Every structure is written in structure tokens, then in C-alpha cells.
Amino acid sequence: MTTATGHAVCTDPAILNQWYAVAAIPEISVAQVHRTRLLDSSVAYSVTADGECLAWRTAPNDATVTVDASSQLDWLPTRTAFGYLWMSVGEPPPDVFEVQESAEPDRRTLNAATIGIAVSAPRAIENFLDMAHFPYVHPHMLGEEPHTEVADYTTELRNGELWAVDCRFYQPKAAVSSTEGVMAEYLYRVPSPYCAMLYKSSPGDAERMDVIGIFVHPISEEFVRANLFLCLLDDVSSDTTIRRFQQTIFSQDKPILENQYPKRLPLDPRAETPIRADKMAIAYRRWLTDLGVTYGVIPA
Amino acid sequence: MTEAWHPVAASSDLPLRHTFHGQLLGRELAIWRADGGFVNVWENRCLHRGVRLSIGLNDGRELQCQYHGWRYASRTAGCTYIPAHPADAPARTICNRSFLAFERYGLVWTGESPAGELPTVEVLEAADPFGLRNLPVNASAELVIEMLHGHGFQPNAKLDNFGAEIAVQSYGEHCRVLSAMAGGSTTTVVFFVQPVDASRSVIRPVMVGVPEPLVQTDVLRHHNAKLTELRDRIESEAARLPALQPLSAAIEQVPIHLSEVPIGAIGRRKAPLRVQVARKWQTATDIVAIEFESIDGQLPTFQPGAHIDVHLPNGLVRQYSLTNGPGELTHYRVGVKLEAESRGGSASLHETVREGDVVAISEPRNNFPLRRDSLRTVLIAGGIGVTPLLAMAQALHHNDLRYELHYFARADDHVAFRTILDELGDSTQAHLGLSPGGTAAELERILDQPGHAEHVYVCGPGPMLEATRRIAADRGWPDEAVHFEYFQNATEIDDTTSFEINLARSALTLRVGSGETILEVLHQHGVSLGSSCEQGACGTCSVAVLDGEPLHQDVYLSEAERELGDQMMVCVSRTNGKSLTLDI
CATH class of the missing domain: 2.102.10.10 (Rieske [2Fe-2S] iron-sulphur domain)
Structure with a gap:
């Protein structure tokens, strides 16, 4: 499929029929038209003065400045969840996946960063699911040599979602509020192909876990905007401190991701060499293969 | 191309x-x-x-x-x-x-x-090359080569003039040699063109002969300006031509065996050290000596009799005794005999591992400690079994303790580590080419007189070990004065029984069927336990027994330890009873 301007757009149903977070609602200026692209389609969105979220398809060079819900536009479905505006250019499920923790009153939820990365969405997700790079890409923050070993963990499918459980990794500073090294425990969850969550032992509460999500907004096959969602048990640090920590982490991943070649994720098992620590990456690649994903990947 | x-x-x-x-x-x-x-x-x-x-x-x-x-x-x-x-x-x-x-x-x-x-390019063979500025150009190599035919510059001696005569020679597809002649001076520059992509190139000009130091800067400036003009001309020409598709360089597939996640290494021995093969040489027939040097920092201390696990490139783990003398910590030195029936361990070290390779090894461990309070120490070595005894002999020698090293070998060319033996001097004695009977007779002689606070250390092939232990016992050497290290278990292992194992700490009950080992069953169920030789010789997989009667099939435990029945080597040992309760 191509648009009127001859630009190829996504036709992959596994990717098309999903919700994508395109902006953090508190960061959207009210009653203005914001333009972006989603899966190579030109789209716009707006939040009305009443707080209603609107999204519609546009021509690539559309310059509409204002919009009201009664106008004749090619409307797109929207949802709001976890502080983000979600939209879809396909036929998405009724609701965005659940993150139960986001409803807990004593948690802080915020968008830590929205950052453009010249890489495919699945490469960004795979990086998010990886622990072995912590000592090298995030030294003194998420990992530290010589604590480089990735202990064995388990991957499984739960209700159509991909999970990695029993993950442990040494962290010199697991979060803003940490002061010393810990064996941090993680759970990883991939509820939809381009969204991933991690649940991690909270320095603030021994019994519960902090929740961090990456909601990737695929602009095109090889360019994304990644939204970093936080849902933390931390009543000490300021928003700015928390954001700085996460933005530092992100800024360390970005040059690595942008130096991955090819940019699209190869699904052929013989394209790259996995080790045991890559179990989750392998499970993710297989899961994408099983879902029939062709967008943002190099199919096997 | x-x-x-x-x-x-x-x-x-x-x-x-x-x-x-x-x-x-x-x-x-x-x-x-x-x-x-x-x-x-x-x-x-x-x-x-x-x-x-x-x-x-x-x-x-x-x-x-x-x-x-x-x-x-x-x-x-x-x-x-x-x-x-x-x-x-x-x-x-x-x-x-x-x-x-x-x-x-x-x-x-x-x-x-x-x-x-x-x-080679002849003109550059005859004089020293002088590299000029390397110039990236947004144009195909073909176009660059074509347009080099219109490039001009002045000879080094006539930089201020213009209009030098240019002669162009072709050297293959991607090289042109241009000579500029003016007023009797000639300067030659070889232009190599690197095809970067379909429409990108790098011109790499090399001048024939190094200009006089005083004019070098001027020469470089002159060519810099000329090359910039050349690039502008080439790029404006390229812009007129149809755009070319970028080249795609195929990425090779990884070999099939590397495309799958390797099977878990639960329970495999830790190999915390990375060492480099600094030296490898033939020290005797079928025996290579290998010296490992540390890559980062100091090698850990070892004791005489200690061995290291060497993790081989083919995935096998093998134990080798250190032959180092005391304080010799710049490297670890081992001797490896090429076994005719090698399961891939000795063959890998003999054939594959080279100087410069990085190998993972364990820290030294000592299952064969040397007492240094003996009045006399008798060291008995058979073949490659000499290696731990060499370390012991050097320690005893250095400490001026009374010892003798008896080295049984097939022939003179089978005697390894002569340099060390020479340094030890008179306390060593070689016994060459003896039959089993001859060996026994010699052992009878050596072990004839047990003395107070004297100790025997023996390492070698199974039959020789057995003979030594028997003769020593016959001659009245107390059990605890005879120390031995097997390097393999020659016992025929019975794996036909089937039974249950109760893991006390893990609260698990597992079934061990015939043909399976306890160790295998533990690993199958994700229970982490270190193992190494997996033939009952090294002692790594020792587990405490809380209940049940073990059937020992290892050669690691002594008779006394076996009788106590409170530990077992789960790689080979089993039970004839219905179940065992293990402290795991």
C-alpha cells in the first residue's frame, strides 16, 4: 500500500492492529494540532479544552491549525492509559494492555523521556529486554565490571504475552534512591510487539517492584520515538532527579542502537549469534516470527 | 572488483x-x-x-x-x-x-x-612514497578514474608556475600515475581510487619521492588546492548523471551451531581466570608443555600438588597439575600427554591450542597437598604423573628437605621437563623401560624400609598406583603416609541400578534410572552442582549423604572416607538401596 504521495506505509496486520503511545498527555498543549507519523502514515492529534483526545489521518503536507470533533476527518481510534495518548492506524483490540500497578495510589507515574532513535522498534525493545549490556553501556548505574555474569533465567508465554522471570543482575545503583550495589531482581514482560515492561526490585520497598515501561512509537521501519514510562515506589526523589537518571540511561543506549546494523531486527536465527543470556531476545524474535511480524524486522 | x-x-x-x-x-x-x-x-x-x-x-x-x-x-x-x-x-x-x-x-x-x-607499482618501488591528502568524493570510482585524466598539477620544483605537461599512465582499473613536467623538472603522483560505494570514492594520492623538507608544506598546499578543484569538477559531473543504487554487501550467516542458544551450563565448573598461552613446546614424546600467562593481574597462589581446570575450546574441561616451582608465579606450566584414546581433551591442547590463545582456567585447587614435616619424602611418578611431583620436588628441594623423586618412564625420550629435573640434581632417579614386574620389583626396593614420619606420594597410571599402594601396605607403610592422585578412574562403573534421591535442602525427590547418573538427573532438574572430571577422580562433585548407603565407584575417596559413608561423588557413585538423602 502507498499513500497519494507514493510513500510506502505499513501493511503488517500484527503491527497495524496495535495501540501506540504517541505522546504523554501532560506534555500535549491543549487545543493545538500536533502532527507526527505512525507506521509511515501521517497522523495528527489534539487534546481539546474539555480534555477530549482526538486523532486523525492527514495528508503528508496537511497544515490544519485547529480542529473540532464535528469536522469531517479520517478519525482514528484513541485511548488514554498510564498518562499517554494511544492511537492506532489499524483495528486495535478494545483496550490498551493493563498495567495493574499504575492504579496503585502510592506510586509515582510519569513519562521520564520521549526520545527519537534511528533504529527499528524491535531493536529498541530487544535492548530494553537485555541485562548483559548494563556494565558496558550503563557503567556505575545499572551495572559495573567485573559483575558481568547473567544468571540463568526463564522465559515463558503468559496469556499471549512474553515474559522473562527470575532475572537477577548486579547493580551498583539500581535507581535514583539507591546508595549501594544490590543484586536487583527483574521481571520482563512484552505485552505487545513494540511495548515492553520491566518490574524490578524497588530500593524503596522490599516487598514490591518498581515498574518501568518502554512504549515505542514507530515512525517508520527504521526510526522510532521511545516513550519511557515510570511507575515507581519513590517518595524521596524529585521528578527532575528521576527523569535525569532515566534520560542518562537512554542517552547511553541511543548511540549503541543507532550503530546496530542492520537497523531492522533480523529474525533469521543465523543472522546473529546468541548466548544463554540472550534467551529473552531469542524468545522475542521467535514470538515476532510466530505473530507473523514483517514490519521493522528482516523476516527469516 | x-x-x-x-x-x-x-x-x-x-x-x-x-x-x-x-x-x-x-x-x-x-x-x-x-x-x-x-x-x-x-x-x-x-x-x-x-x-x-x-x-x-x-x-x-x-x-x-x-x-x-x-x-x-x-x-x-x-x-x-x-x-x-x-x-x-x-x-x-x-x-x-x-x-x-x-x-x-x-x-x-x-x-x-x-x-x-x-x-606493486614500479615507480613507487624505486623511491620513497609520500602520502598526499586523501580525498573523499561523492562519485563512482569509474567517474573519478575517468576524470583523473584531466587532472593537473605542477612539479615540486616549479610550484609557482602553471601549465605543466601531464602524462597519464594506467595501472589497472583503479590506479592512474600522473607525471607533471615543466622546465626540466618532473614530479610523479600515483592516484589510487578506493570504491567506497556505488557513488562514493576516496582518492588516495601518493607522490613518488619525498619532497625537500623546506617545500613540503607548499607541495601539500598545492595538491590540496588542485585536489579540491578536481573533486568539485567530479562531483558536478556526477550530479548530472543518474543516481546509482547503493551497493549492498551481503552479511554472511553465522554457522548453524552458533545460531541456537547453547544449552545451560548449570553446574559447570567456574573458570574465573583468563590466561594466555605464552609458550607451548614438545617436552617429550607425546607430551607438550604449556605455559599460561595472566592477561590481567597476578596469577593466584598455588601449592605444590595443585591442579587447574582448563576449559578447552571444544567445551571440554580437563585437569592439569601445575609443575611450577615455589614462587614461580609469572605463569602456570602444565604438561599434557596426548592420549591415544583421547576424548578430545589432550588432542585439543596438542593440536588446536596455540601460543597467544586465551584460555579459561580455574584457580588452582589442591587435592594432593604436600606435607613438609616429613623426615623423608618419597615421590613416585609414572609417565605424565610426574607433573604434580615436579612441583613437590622443587618445593622440597628449595626448602632443603630430604626427598627422592623416582620417575618411571617408557624410554629416555619419554622423560619430560628435563630442565627442571636437571636443576633438582641427584635426588631424582629415572627408571626406564621396566616391565610391570620390573616396576614392582623396583617399587619393592624403593619402599623397602618405612620410617617414622616418612611419606610417599605417588601419581601415575592406575595399575602402577595400585601396585604402589599394595606394596607400601605390605611393607608396613601406614595408610595415612601414602598419598596418591589418580588422573583417571579405571573402575568399571555400574550404572544399572535405579533409585530415588531426596534432596534435603531443595525439598525435591528425583528418580535416577538405570543408565543415568545422579549428577545428570540433578542438572536436568536445574539443580546447580559443580562437577569436573565426571569420572570420579577429581572430587569436585562431592555431596554429603544424610541417609542411605552409597555405592562408591570413585577413586577419589580413601578407604576410611568410604567407610564413613557420609559423602559421595555423584558423577559415578549410586546406591544399591531404594533411596539416598543428599544434603543439597
């Missing part, structure tokens, strides 16, 4: 510990010089997750990928270390793609699959 040699970098692009990003025919290259001078030209892609190696760290010997810290050796591009699994020796076949590389005329040359020798 893939069969041709092309320049891809200037030698000066490779300063100490730098990694240069190059490109040839659409393929990106990571180019780096090791401290020894060797130039590596590799595919610019870590085969683990595709990250460019040109952003990697050149440590002088290895290139480390920035993403996960994987290390790749200079020359081979083979992976030497995967930090996520520090106990595993990386498979030797994990290897990035590398290309042949040579330096000539101040340039680094390579090719996808170059045929034949790197060609």
Missing part, C-alpha cells in the same frame, strides 16, 4: 589503540592496529548483535565490542571472552568476519576475496 586489492585507509589513520571506520564496495570495515603492528580489517559488525566494531575499544591485543564487552582477538577476530558467562570458554568458532590486509605505500590494502598477491 571483489577480487581486486583496494586501499581502505592510510597507515596514519591507525594511530595507537584507535579503531578506524572504513568502507569498501558498500561493506563497512573496522580497521585497527594491534600494539605489535598487525593491521586488522574486519567486517564492521559484532556478530552477536550487529553493533559496529568501529565504535569498539582497541586495547592493543583485542577489540572489545561496546555493547556487551565481547572481546575479539587480533589476527583471528575470534571471540576470546563473553562477560555475560565468565565461566564459559567461548567457542573458538565464534569469529567475526575478517579480511586479508597489507600495508604498502603508506596505505592499508584489503579486498573481499582478493586473488593473487597485492600488486
Whole structure:
């Protein structure tokens, strides 16, 4: 499929029929038209003065400045969840996946960063699911040599979602509020192909876990905007401190991701060499293969 | 073009510990010089997750990928270390793609699959080359070559004039030699053109002969200006031509055995040390000596009698005794006998492992400790069993303790580590070419008179060990004065029984069927337990027995320890009863 301007757009149903977070609602200026692209389609969105979220398809060079819900536009479905505006250019499920923790009153939820990365969405997700790079890409923050070993963990499918459980990794500073090294425990969850969550032992509460999500907004096959969602048990640090920590982490991943070649994720098992620590990456690649994903990947 | 040699970098692009990003025919290259001078030209892609190696760290010997810290050796591009699994020796076949590389005329040359020798250019053989500015151009190499035919410059002696006569000579597809002549002076420049991609090239000009120091700057300025003009002309011409599709360089598939996640290494021995094979030499018939040197920092202390686990490139783990003398900690030295029926351990060390290789080893462990409070120590070695006894003999020698080393070997050329033996001097005695009967007779003589506070240490083949222990017992040596180390278990293992194991700490009950070992069943159920030789010789998989009667089939435990029945080697030992309760 191509648009009127001859630009190829996504036709992959596994990717098309999903919700994508395109902006953090508190960061959207009210009653203005914001333009972006989603899966190579030109789209716009707006939040009305009443707080209603609107999204519609546009021509690539559309310059509409204002919009009201009664106008004749090619409307797109929207949802709001976890502080983000979600939209879809396909036929998405009724609701965005659940993150139960986001409803807990004593948690802080915020968008830590929205950052453009010249890489495919699945490469960004795979990086998010990886622990072995912590000592090298995030030294003194998420990992530290010589604590480089990735202990064995388990991957499984739960209700159509991909999970990695029993993950442990040494962290010199697991979060803003940490002061010393810990064996941090993680759970990883991939509820939809381009969204991933991690649940991690909270320095603030021994019994519960902090929740961090990456909601990737695929602009095109090889360019994304990644939204970093936080849902933390931390009543000490300021928003700015928390954001700085996460933005530092992100800024360390970005040059690595942008130096991955090819940019699209190869699904052929013989394209790259996995080790045991890559179990989750392998499970993710297989899961994408099983879902029939062709967008943002190099199919096997 | 893939069969041709092309320049891809200037030698000066490779300063100490730098990694240069190059490109040839659409393929990106990571180019780096090791401290020894060797130039590596590799595919610019870590085969683990595709990250460019040109952003990697050149440590002088290895290139480390920035993403996960994987290390790749200079020359081979083979992976030497995967930090996520520090106990595993990386498979030797994990290897990035590398290309042949040579330096000539101040340039680094390579090719996808170059045929034949790197060609020479006669004019450059006759005089010293002087590299001019390397000039990237947004145009195909063909267009650059074509337009070099209109390029002009002045001879070095006539830089201020203009209108020099230019003669052009072709040297193959991607090289033109231009000579500028004016007022009786001639200067020749060889222009190599590197095809970077379909519509990108680098002109790499090399002047024949180094200009006088006083005019060098002027010469460089002159050519700089002329080359800039040339580039402008080429690029405006290229803009008129139809755009070319970029070349796509095919990425090779990884071998099939590397495409799957390897099976878990639960319970495998830890190999915290990375060492390099510093020296390997033949020390006797079928025996190589290998010296391992530390890569980073000091090797840990060892005791005489200690051994290390060596994790071999083929995935096997083998134990080798250290032959080092006291305080000798710049390296570990082992001796490896090529076993006729090698399961791949000794063959790998004999045939595959080379000097410079990085190997994972364990810290030294000592199952064969040497008492130094003996009035006399008798060391009895059979064949390769001499290795731990050499360490002991050197320690005793150095401490002026009374000892004798009896070395039984098949023939003179089977005697290993002569240098060490020579240093030990008169306390060593070789017994060559004896039959089993002759050996027994000699042992009778050696062990004739047990004395107070005297100890015997014996290491060698099973039958000789058995003979020594028997003779010593017959001659009245107390059990605790005879120390021995098996290097293999010759016992025929009975694995026909089936029984249950109760794991007290894990609250698990597992069934061990006939044909399975306890160790295998533990690993199948994710219970982590260290093991090493897996034939009941090394003692690594010793487990405390809380209930049940073990059927010992190992050679590690002494008679007294077996009778106590409170521990067992789960790699070979079982039970004839219905169940065992183990402290795991």
C-alpha cells in the first residue's frame, strides 16, 4: 500500500492492529494540532479544552491549525492509559494492555523521556529486554565490571504475552534512591510487539517492584520515538532527579542502537549469534516470527 | 572488483589503540592496529548483535565490542571472552568476519576475496612514497578514474608556475600515475581510487619521492588546492548523471551451531581466570608443555600438588597439575600427554591450542597437598604423573628437605621437563623401560624400609598406583603416609541400578534410572552442582549423604572416607538401596 504521495506505509496486520503511545498527555498543549507519523502514515492529534483526545489521518503536507470533533476527518481510534495518548492506524483490540500497578495510589507515574532513535522498534525493545549490556553501556548505574555474569533465567508465554522471570543482575545503583550495589531482581514482560515492561526490585520497598515501561512509537521501519514510562515506589526523589537518571540511561543506549546494523531486527536465527543470556531476545524474535511480524524486522 | 586489492585507509589513520571506520564496495570495515603492528580489517559488525566494531575499544591485543564487552582477538577476530558467562570458554568458532590486509605505500590494502598477491607499482618501488591528502568524493570510482585524466598539477620544483605537461599512465582499473613536467623538472603522483560505494570514492594520492623538507608544506598546499578543484569538477559531473543504487554487501550467516542458544551450563565448573598461552613446546614424546600467562593481574597462589581446570575450546574441561616451582608465579606450566584414546581433551591442547590463545582456567585447587614435616619424602611418578611431583620436588628441594623423586618412564625420550629435573640434581632417579614386574620389583626396593614420619606420594597410571599402594601396605607403610592422585578412574562403573534421591535442602525427590547418573538427573532438574572430571577422580562433585548407603565407584575417596559413608561423588557413585538423602 502507498499513500497519494507514493510513500510506502505499513501493511503488517500484527503491527497495524496495535495501540501506540504517541505522546504523554501532560506534555500535549491543549487545543493545538500536533502532527507526527505512525507506521509511515501521517497522523495528527489534539487534546481539546474539555480534555477530549482526538486523532486523525492527514495528508503528508496537511497544515490544519485547529480542529473540532464535528469536522469531517479520517478519525482514528484513541485511548488514554498510564498518562499517554494511544492511537492506532489499524483495528486495535478494545483496550490498551493493563498495567495493574499504575492504579496503585502510592506510586509515582510519569513519562521520564520521549526520545527519537534511528533504529527499528524491535531493536529498541530487544535492548530494553537485555541485562548483559548494563556494565558496558550503563557503567556505575545499572551495572559495573567485573559483575558481568547473567544468571540463568526463564522465559515463558503468559496469556499471549512474553515474559522473562527470575532475572537477577548486579547493580551498583539500581535507581535514583539507591546508595549501594544490590543484586536487583527483574521481571520482563512484552505485552505487545513494540511495548515492553520491566518490574524490578524497588530500593524503596522490599516487598514490591518498581515498574518501568518502554512504549515505542514507530515512525517508520527504521526510526522510532521511545516513550519511557515510570511507575515507581519513590517518595524521596524529585521528578527532575528521576527523569535525569532515566534520560542518562537512554542517552547511553541511543548511540549503541543507532550503530546496530542492520537497523531492522533480523529474525533469521543465523543472522546473529546468541548466548544463554540472550534467551529473552531469542524468545522475542521467535514470538515476532510466530505473530507473523514483517514490519521493522528482516523476516527469516 | 571483489577480487581486486583496494586501499581502505592510510597507515596514519591507525594511530595507537584507535579503531578506524572504513568502507569498501558498500561493506563497512573496522580497521585497527594491534600494539605489535598487525593491521586488522574486519567486517564492521559484532556478530552477536550487529553493533559496529568501529565504535569498539582497541586495547592493543583485542577489540572489545561496546555493547556487551565481547572481546575479539587480533589476527583471528575470534571471540576470546563473553562477560555475560565468565565461566564459559567461548567457542573458538565464534569469529567475526575478517579480511586479508597489507600495508604498502603508506596505505592499508584489503579486498573481499582478493586473488593473487597485492600488486606493486614500479615507480613507487624505486623511491620513497609520500602520502598526499586523501580525498573523499561523492562519485563512482569509474567517474573519478575517468576524470583523473584531466587532472593537473605542477612539479615540486616549479610550484609557482602553471601549465605543466601531464602524462597519464594506467595501472589497472583503479590506479592512474600522473607525471607533471615543466622546465626540466618532473614530479610523479600515483592516484589510487578506493570504491567506497556505488557513488562514493576516496582518492588516495601518493607522490613518488619525498619532497625537500623546506617545500613540503607548499607541495601539500598545492595538491590540496588542485585536489579540491578536481573533486568539485567530479562531483558536478556526477550530479548530472543518474543516481546509482547503493551497493549492498551481503552479511554472511553465522554457522548453524552458533545460531541456537547453547544449552545451560548449570553446574559447570567456574573458570574465573583468563590466561594466555605464552609458550607451548614438545617436552617429550607425546607430551607438550604449556605455559599460561595472566592477561590481567597476578596469577593466584598455588601449592605444590595443585591442579587447574582448563576449559578447552571444544567445551571440554580437563585437569592439569601445575609443575611450577615455589614462587614461580609469572605463569602456570602444565604438561599434557596426548592420549591415544583421547576424548578430545589432550588432542585439543596438542593440536588446536596455540601460543597467544586465551584460555579459561580455574584457580588452582589442591587435592594432593604436600606435607613438609616429613623426615623423608618419597615421590613416585609414572609417565605424565610426574607433573604434580615436579612441583613437590622443587618445593622440597628449595626448602632443603630430604626427598627422592623416582620417575618411571617408557624410554629416555619419554622423560619430560628435563630442565627442571636437571636443576633438582641427584635426588631424582629415572627408571626406564621396566616391565610391570620390573616396576614392582623396583617399587619393592624403593619402599623397602618405612620410617617414622616418612611419606610417599605417588601419581601415575592406575595399575602402577595400585601396585604402589599394595606394596607400601605390605611393607608396613601406614595408610595415612601414602598419598596418591589418580588422573583417571579405571573402575568399571555400574550404572544399572535405579533409585530415588531426596534432596534435603531443595525439598525435591528425583528418580535416577538405570543408565543415568545422579549428577545428570540433578542438572536436568536445574539443580546447580559443580562437577569436573565426571569420572570420579577429581572430587569436585562431592555431596554429603544424610541417609542411605552409597555405592562408591570413585577413586577419589580413601578407604576410611568410604567407610564413613557420609559423602559421595555423584558423577559415578549410586546406591544399591531404594533411596539416598543428599544434603543439597
